[in-house]
Amino acid sequence: MKPSLLIPLILTFLISFTSCSKEEGEGGNSSIYGKVIVHDYNSSYTQLNGIYDGADEEVYIIYGDDLSYSERIRTNYNGVFEFKYLRPGNYTVFVYSEDSTLTLPSGKYAVLREVEITGNRQTVRADDIIIFK
Template sequence: MKTYLPFVAFIIVIGITGCKKEPGEVQGVVMQKIYDNDFKYLQRVQPASDADVFLSEAGTLAVVDRAHSSYNGLYSFTDVKDGSYVVFVYSDDTSKVDGSVAVSSAQFEVKAGKIVNVDTLYTFKGIGLEKGNATICGKIWLINYKKNGYEIKDISLAQEVDVYLIYGDHKSYDIRTRTNYDGTFCFSNLIKGNYVVYVYSEAEDAFGNLTGATQKVAHKKYITISDDKQEVFVTDTIKTF
């Protein structure tokens, strides 16, 4: 008597193998917007390399996996089960209330064997004003007056004179330097943004004569750095007795 059991078992194994579901995959990109520390002037947008990216369940927000973005901001999660998920990363808090905040994607669904492309996530980072490549340099001349305040004694290079730099709408100066022996000065490694460079000079009347007032006046130069490698050169003349 013949038996067909081995053949039936073979058919069952093939059927089970053929019905096995492949897990889903999630992928996307993280970009980083670099601002000044006030988060007012955008410096550049670049891929967020080596960022921690989290995959969590949409309902409970329980983290189920973590990935690291590559040099170009790309990340991926494999072997993801069917379900509803969100992806999030941590970013600097632009309101500066907290040190960092979570930036999350919209909710999405993962199905077996499907690849989900998540919309680009943007993180934010603030940097100091000396984290750039721009420069503001200049030269200052000094007019020396006689005690009467209107006769010029001589004109020379302004040596060892304090020069101040203000960034944005800051109320006081951010950097102070001094002129060299030849009257020159330089502020280097500046980020993009609006600046005020100023020096102090003796007060003058409407005719340009020195008044001898105790309080000096600030000679200001308003400068906008709009390119990361911009070089600006300014000149000024200050007066003294």
């Protein structure tokens, strides 16, 4: 190979290799966990019937500034969830709750928790997510 072709080829390889930065998402060794708690009300949300762990609730995570959710899991029997194998970065975890104000057309809204993983091999706890049913 000619030396005049070798230098641009090496430079292209170095630039492409060093410009790749790892973003939020799967492929790491950190995790985010938390708990979903249900406040169970009557149909008009005037009387609290009970508070219990949110078993088998869907929990979503958004990696970084993605526009839609990146992964969905379900809580265990204790209302606990865990997203594993994450890289350092910013994440949004959310669960859909019924609208206790009875004003939203869909009848539901997302309860969000912002979580940051700052390093490798971290296990970060998200604040409890309280939803209405």
